[in-house]
Amino acid sequence: MKKSGAGLSRRAFLGAGAVLGASAWLAPTRTGQARVPAPFAPTRTVALKAGESELKLLGPDRPATRILAYDGEPFRTLRLPRGTRLQATFLNGMHEGSTLHFHGIRMPNEYDGVPTLTQPLVQPGGSFVHLLPLDDPGTFFFHPHCDETGQAGRGLVGVLIVEDPRDPAFDAEYVLTLKDWRLADDGGFLELSEPDGASKAGTFGATRTVNGAASLNLTAPAGGDVRLRILNVDSTRIMDIGVEGGEAWLIAVDGHALKPVRLDDLPDGVWRMGPAQRIDVHLRMPRDGSPVQVGDYRAADIYHFATIAAEGKVARPRKGPLALPKPELPRPDMKKAERLSFTLQQATDAAVKDIALPPDDPLAKALLDSLCVGSTTYWGIDSESWPTGSRRNVPPPLARMTTGRSYAVEIKNETRFPHPVHLHGHAFEVLSSSLDRLPRHFADTVLVQPGEAVTVAFVAAPGDWVFHCHILEHMETGMMGYFRIV
Numbered sequence: 001m002k003k004s005g006a007g008l009s010r011r012a013f014l015g016a017g018a019v020l021g022a023s024a025w026l027a028p029t030r031t032g033q034a035r036v037p038a039p040f041a042p043t044r045t046v047a048l049k050a051g052e053s054e055l056k057l058l059g060p061d062r063p064a065t066r067i068l069a070y071d072g073e074p075f076r077t078l079r080l081p082r083g084t085r086l087q088a089t090f091l092n093g094m095h096e097g098s099t100l101h102f103h104g105i106r107m108p109n110e111y112d113g114v115p116t117l118t119q120p121l122v123q124p125g126g127s128f129v130h131l132l133p134l135d136d137p138g139t140f141f142f143h144p145h146c147d148e149t150g151q152a153g154r155g156l157v158g159v160l161i162v163e164d165p166r167d168p169a170f171d172a173e174y175v176l177t178l179k180d181w182r183l184a185d186d187g188g189f190l191e192l193s194e195p196d197g198a199s200k201a202g203t204f205g206a207t208r209t210v211n212g213a214a215s216l217n218l219t220a221p222a223g224g225d226v227r228l229r230i231l232n233v234d235s236t237r238i239m240d241i242g243v244e245g246g247e248a249w250l251i252a253v254d255g256h257a258l259k260p261v262r263l264d265d266l267p268d269g270v271w272r273m274g275p276a277q278r279i280d281v282h283l284r285m286p287r288d289g290s291p292v293q294v295g296d297y298r299a300a301d302i303y304h305f306a307t308i309a310a311e312g313k314v315a316r317p318r319k320g321p322l323a324l325p326k327p328e329l330p331r332p333d334m335k336k337a338e339r340l341s342f343t344l345q346q347a348t349d350a351a352v353k354d355i356a357l358p359p360d361d362p363l364a365k366a367l368l369d370s371l372c373v374g375s376t377t378y379w380g381i382d383s384e385s386w387p388t389g390s391r392r393n394v395p396p397p398l399a400r401m402t403t404g405r406s407y408a409v410e411i412k413n414e415t416r417f418p419h420p421v422h423l424h425g426h427a428f429e430v431l432s433s434s435l436d437r438l439p440r441h442f443a444d445t446v447l448v449q450p451g452e453a454v455t456v457a458f459v460a461a462p463g464d465w466v467f468h469c470h471i472l473e474h475m476e477t478g479m480m481g482y483f484r485i486v
Contacts, residue, residue, distance in 0.1 A: 099113040101145040121369045159177060178232050180209070408431070
């Protein structure tokens with residue numbers, strides 16, 4: 001019971017794509033060493049058009065809301081097998097610039113979707129082709145990386161499931177995508193960011209949904225094994241995910257398997273999950289046919305977003321959790337790892353160093369589009385902030401690293417608010433927490449509590465990779481930088 005409380009170039013990819021399906025593709029690993037995937041690795045081609053759609057978020061008898069979605073489908077979901085090569089064309093059908101970022105996918109840097117740093121902004125009516133190796137199985141998602149508070153806040157988020165044929169067989173599987181909305185009574189949007197929110201914990205929505213609905217009624221066999229893929233795609237809200245009525249184990253974080261952990265053995269029997277984080281939960285339904293509830297227990301007003309009722313039963317009783325295959329990721333060499341430390345800070349414009357890249361750097365003259373930055377600086381990393389307001393020049397990197405080398409990075413939170421910190425292009429290993437609250441696991445985003453220091457480690461992949469808080473207002477008002485890896 002829970003308490004309330006150098007990557008492959010575009011030309012090389014296209015050349016290889018011409019023969020995919022007839023021969024194997026020689027693909028680089030994240031450390032630049034070549035490896036050969038299974039012969040006849042397929043290419044999946046998709047087009048993802050961003051534009052308006054309608055969704056009755058306030059209820060079936062209330063006015064509809066004009067949201068943003070890919071291909072007109074709220075939380076557009078792609079399911080692809082591991083080893084697939086994805087060619088995804090982003091089409092901008094909106095009236096403002098945007099990009100597309102595949103969150104958590106290890107990829108060549110040029111397809112990372114960060115305007116100015118890795119690609120130009122995609123203007124209205126424009127397009128950009130992403131060429132991605134789906135080497136890692138798991139639960140991922142995709143979203144814009146410009147005016148995220150506005151565009152993702154209005155629903156522009158999709159889900160990417162990379163399936164692994166080695167996974168154990170579950171009796172049922174559900175994808176649960178959690179998001180809040182800031183809505184007026186007429187179904188229109190309220191201001192998605194306010195200064196008092198952006199400078200503190202964030203600007204919260206009051207209309208909570210799962211897959212666009214207030215809650216879900218689901219079914220699974222009595223005694224059956226259920227896989228729940230739970231995504232927090234909210235702009236702001238931190239959630240405490242728990243289960244009542246059945247046995248449950250945490251079996252993956254941010255798509256990557258870990259040794260199963262009973263949810264009841266975690267602090268307060270919940271997994272604390274910030275924006276952009278995902279978990280896979282193995283739920284075992286009671287054999288007596290009683291229902292199970294899944295909810296967010298962080299607030300006193302518990303949000304039960306899914307109820308799973310028994311329908312039929314399974315004959316064979318099982319003991320213990322169904323573990324996923326171990327992740328096949330570059331493992332940092334901790335004996336040789338270089339150690340770095342970065343401090344998350346609350347800042348004012350006067351306290352932030354206003355510096356830019358040296359004039360001879362290729363990005364030195366690049367200007368950030370006004371839609372991709374906030375108007376005010378509230379946050380920083382090591383007294384440096386991503387440009388806001390009238391400051392437009394790309395800043396120097398937070399660190400310069402070497403491809404293939406191991407790094408151990410301490411993230412210290414000196415603010416009064418938690419921050420889910422995301423590193424693009426990598427799956428890092430979460431090694432330790434000063435509060436001793438996290439199991440060792442791989443992830444792409446880690447929630448760092450006030451006063452906490454979390455250490456992560458990874459093998460550096462080539463490119464300019466952004467490192468930022470995924471509370472979107474925090475990122476857009478300064479809490480973002482990048483690592484330059486050569």
